[in-house]
Amino acid sequence: MLKQYDYIIAGAGCAGLSLLMRMMNDPFFVSKKILVIDAATKNTNDRTWCFWETQPDLFEPIVHHQWKQLDFFSNYFSGSLGIDPYVYKMIQGIDFYQYIMNTAAQHPNVEFVQARVRSINNNSEKAGAELVLEDGTILTASKIFNSILFTPIKVASNQFYFQQHFKGWLIKTEEACFDSSKATFMDFCVSQEHGTTFMYMLPVANNKALLEYTLFTEELINQSEYDIALKKYIKEHLKIDDYTIEHEEFGIIPMTNVQFPRENGNIVYIGIAGGQAKASSGYAFKFIQKRTAAIVSALKNGTSFSATSFKNVKGHLYDSTLLRVLHERSMNGDEIFAQIFKKIKAADVLAFLDNESSFFTDLRIMNSVPIKVFLPAALKELFAYWKYRNEK
Ligand SMILES: Cc1cc2nc3c(=O)[nH]c(=O)nc-3n(C[C@H](O)[C@H](O)[C@H](O)COP(=O)(O)OP(=O)(O)OC[C@H]3O[C@@H](n4cnc5c(N)ncnc54)[C@H](O)[C@@H]3O)c2cc1C
Numbered sequence: 001m002l003k004q005y006d007y008i009i010a011g012a013g014c015a016g017l018s019l020l021m022r023m024m025n026d027p028f029f030v031s032k033k034i035l036v037i038d039a040a041t042k043n044t045n046d047r048t049w050c051f052w053e054t055q056p057d058l059f060e061p062i063v064h065h066q067w068k069q070l071d072f073f074s075n076y077f078s079g080s081l082g083i084d085p086y087v088y089k090m091i092q093g094i095d096f097y098q099y100i101m102n103t104a105a106q107h108p109n110v111e112f113v114q115a116r117v118r119s120i121n122n123n124s125e126k127a128g129a130e131l132v133l134e135d136g137t138i139l140t141a142s143k144i145f146n147s148i149l150f151t152p153i154k155v156a157s158n159q160f161y162f163q164q165h166f167k168g169w170l171i172k173t174e175e176a177c178f179d180s181s182k183a184t185f186m187d188f189c190v191s192q193e194h195g196t197t198f199m200y201m202l203p204v205a206n207n208k209a210l211l212e213y214t215l216f217t218e219e220l221i222n223q224s225e226y227d228i229a230l231k232k233y234i235k236e237h238l239k240i241d242d243y244t245i246e247h248e249e250f251g252i253i254p255m256t257n258v259q260f261p262r263e264n265g266n267i268v269y270i271g272i273a274g275g276q277a278k279a280s281s282g283y284a285f286k287f288i289q290k291r292t293a294a295i296v297s298a299l300k301n302g303t304s305f306s307a308t309s310f311k312n313v314k315g316h317l318y319d320s321t322l323l324r325v326l327h328e329r330s331m332n333g334d335e336i337f338a339q340i341f342k343k344i345k346a347a348d349v350l351a352f353l354d355n356e357s358s359f360f361t362d363l364r365i366m367n368s369v370p371i372k373v374f375l376p377a378a379l380k381e382l383f384a385y386w387k388y389r390n391e392k
Contacts, residue, residue, distance in 0.1 A: 004140050005035045008131055010117050011147035012038035014049070014285065015271025017100040019145055019292040021058055024107050028300050033109055035139065037131070039116040042101070045094035047249055048168065048210060050202065051285040052086040052350050058289070062095040065204040067183040070346065074188035076338035081185065081346035088183060090202060090210075091285075120146050122265035129266040145295070147271035153258055158384050160323035162255040164282035166214035167226035168200075170247035177240055178203035188334035190233060194221055196326065196333025199233050208246070216255060216282075216326065216333055226250070253282040257320040257381075259388065262306045268295060279319035281353050313385075314362070315355035320381040321374060330373045343368040 007023070009016040020036055023029040048064075066089045070081045104110045116134040123130040129144040155161040184201035191197065196216040203209040213229045215221065234240050253272070260275025262268070270276070276291055277284040298305050325331055340349055344365055351357040352365050366374065 004033075004126075005111075006032040006142055007034045008129075008139060008141040008144045009034065009036045009147075010120060010131060010144060011271065011273075012036050012040075012042055012097075012112070013147055013271060014096070015147040015274070015276065015288045015292065016145065017097065018058075018288050019270060019295060020110065021100050021103065022292050022296045024103055024110065025058065026296060026300070029296075030107075030109060033111075035111045035113060035141070036104075037113045037115055037117055037133075037139075039114070041114060042097040043094070045092055045247065045249075047093040047251060049091045049093070049096070049285045050088060050200075051283060052083065052088045052354075053286065054085045054087075059091055059096065059099070062091055062099045063089045064092050064095065065090045065180070065202070067181065067202075069182040070185035071182060072186055072338075072341045072346075073184065074186075074334050074338040076335055077342035079341070080182070081341065083346045083350060086347055086350050088185070090204070117148055119150065120144055120148075120267055122267060124265075127266075141266075143266050143268060143299075145268050145270050147269075147273050149273045153254055153256060155256065155258055159258050160256060160320070160327045161258065162216050162218055162279075162323060162326065163220065164214065164216050164251075164253040164255050165220055166200075166212045166251055167223075167230065168210055168212040168247075168249045168251075169230050169245045170204075170208065170210045171234065171240075171243040172246050173207045173240055173243045176206035177238065178206055178209045180205055186337060187233075187237070188338065189237070190229060192332060192334055198334070199229075199237075201238075210247075218327070220252070253277050253284065255279050255282050255323065257316065257323055262308070263304075268305045270295070278353065278355075279316070280322045283353065286354060309355075311355045317378070317381055317385055318352075318362070320384070321378040324377040324381060325373060328377070330377070331370065336369055339370075340365060340368050 009020055016036060023034060066087050068087055070083055070088055072079055072081055118132045118134050120131045123140055126140055128140050128142040130138050130140045131144055132138055180203040187199040190199055194215055194217050198214055200212040200214060201209055211230055213226050254277055257279050262274060270291060271288055276287040278287060295305060326333055348357060348361045352361060
């Protein structure tokens with residue numbers, strides 16, 4: 001069986017559905033036949049996205065909660081961070097999936113298939129790409145947007161691969177225990193025995209908060225250790241004894257300076273598979289939004305999908321430098337983040353983490369951390385990047 005589409009979106013997760021939503025919002029795509037494929041039904045609340053932005057974007061109608069103030073805690077510095085002009089926002093996975101599926105139901109040019117994809121290849125004869133399902137069905141399109149990681153990420157000997165892994169509990173208390181007007185961005189006052197470790201605390205009501213025990217490490221820990229850490233934090237830091245767990249989530253996000261493919265013939269990579277998780281923070285949601293908006297514009301204008309901005313190259317070098325420092329253990333993550341947040345305005349740090357900061361801000365951030373630790377690491381990464389560019 002052979003079916004032909006204009007576009008196939010492989011993977012109906014954050015990247016696939018963000019791209020679909022942007023296409024559905026633009027009249028240019030109204031006559032395009034679009035197929036979206038995912039192995040899962042996407043009807044569970046499997047993740048919560050947080051991100052910051054200065055202006056409302058496409059998903060403003062489903063923002064679950066937002067904060068204008070973020071707290072930061074560590075043994076080196078603690079403070080309340082005003083983040084204006086940014087707002088820190090939360091979207092629940094289930095709201096995101098339903099919002100986009102409901103919108104798609106109004107678009108007869110969009111088709112969904114629930115199936116496992118075996119492979120995606122270029123098809124030179126048809127000047128397009130083809131996707132093979134587990135049952136052998138072949139589907140073809142002029143472009144396939146792929147967010148599926150078919151094989152584990154390959155890490156070369158001069159690259160770093162950390163995992164941001166976390167367990168989250170949405171807890172509910174009988175009494176009002178939280179101030180839902182501010183969130184804890186990072187609380188490093190937890191054991192650092194495994195490496196960079198902190199807690200997010202995101203209150204969504206005065207008796208409800210999402211707590212996420214988060215680590216940046218090369219190896220994972222035992223499942224029971226996340227529960228122990230969450231229980232300890234709730235009891236000892238928050239001084240809460242009575243609560244119920246309303247929702248649980250677990251996640252692993254790659255934090256790596258591996259160079260991901262952006263485009264291969266008629267296959268365009270998006271999401272984590274396209275390298276959209278920021279290597280120094282694990283945040284991906286806003287990078288996915290930028291990438292999918294750029295793809296829509298490239299499709300309309302017939303321009304390249306691979307163009308990468310100077311700001312992103314700069315961001316890659318800064319991220320690689322941080323990963324090297326963490327890998328070589330020349331400074332601990334809690335101290336690095338504390339020094340930056342102590343000396344630099346939070347909004348500038350958020351712009352930096354978005355790859356949107358000015359060179360002047362970058363210099364101030366570099367100056368906020370010890371030069372004897374970061375300069376050698378930065379020079380090594382600059383050399384590695386120069387070598388990579390020359391070998392390409
Ligand atoms: C629990 C969790 C919380 C996160 N929180 C944040 C956050 O707060 N802020 C932030 O910026 N980032 C966050 N991230 C990181 C990132 O934003 C998410 O991982 C995001 O979902 C990545 O989007 P994606 O489209 O690349 O991958 P996914 O959303 O995982 O989508 C990939 C899709 O491909 C499908 N699939 C996989 N293999 C196949 C196959 N062989 N055939 C068919 N379908 C297949 C999967 O079912 C899935 O639907 C979080 C990640 C997790 C896991």
